[in-house]
Amino acid sequence: MNVEANKVVSFHYVVSDGGGEPVDSSRERGEPLSVLIGHGNIIPGLEKALLGRAVGDRFEVVVQPADAYGERRANFTQRVPKKYFEHPEHLKPGMSTVLNTREAGPRMVVVHKIGSSVIDVDLNHPLAGKTLTFDVEITAIRDASEEEVAHRHAHGAGGHEH
Template sequence: MQIENNSVVSFHYVLREQGGENIESNQDSVPMAYLHGHGNILAGLEDAMVGLTVGDSKSVVLSPEQAYGPRREGAVQKVPVKHLAGKYKRLLPGMVVKVNTEKGAINARIIKPGKFMVELDMNHPFAGKTLEFDIEIKAIRAASEEEIAHGHAHGDGGHHH
């Protein structure tokens, strides 16, 4: 079976900034599962996976525009500490935190912590970076009607209701 729309795809990946050290990997854990064609992963990565089969490996390079976009200057905001999602023992410059917004929790990087207010860079931590993914396809199956209706994969490595 090849990867196509409405396939549930499970894969391992290693992510790095192009030419740099590994940033993230799921090699030692459950493969990530997603519903192909429903925008569940970066569009450039999803496009590069079309036609792959179980056991295939591939390196995919995504420009900032294909990944998390260019860095936006002026994306700095002062936010009350109470709007941070989760409990943090100590806030430090450079730390990535989750911030509650009208669109849900998003990641932001601390520029300057304070007792009541924190100055945050609201760019995605990978914005402006050319990213390289090394992927290995572990499983492909047809999506269930429920998965298609919900717009995401269910089960191991996917969404749990």
């Protein structure tokens, strides 16, 4: 079985941003990532690199910013009331956190400045503008269930739980 649309693929990955040091790794968490292919659940450049691969394939792929988190946008900041953050008292300038938005759902942001009632954040993803290198090992491929296709994401181990 090969990776294609509406298959759930599980894979380990290590990603670096050109600085040589990994910025994220599924191996550190011990579980592979599981995603439903063809539904925009991972960055486009990585999803394209997975297509046609099989269990046991191990490869490296370099993904340019346009196929990852996009180019950095100057002055792409917003002032957000503290009530929209989980545990705002723990945040410090330079930290990454998730901000839940109405339009785009969860969004990774970087804290710039903390005021008494608001937090200024950079809306660029922390990896925006960076060329990413992924070391990938495919561990499993299976047909997606009708429910997974309807929900547009993988369920179960390594995927999303409801």
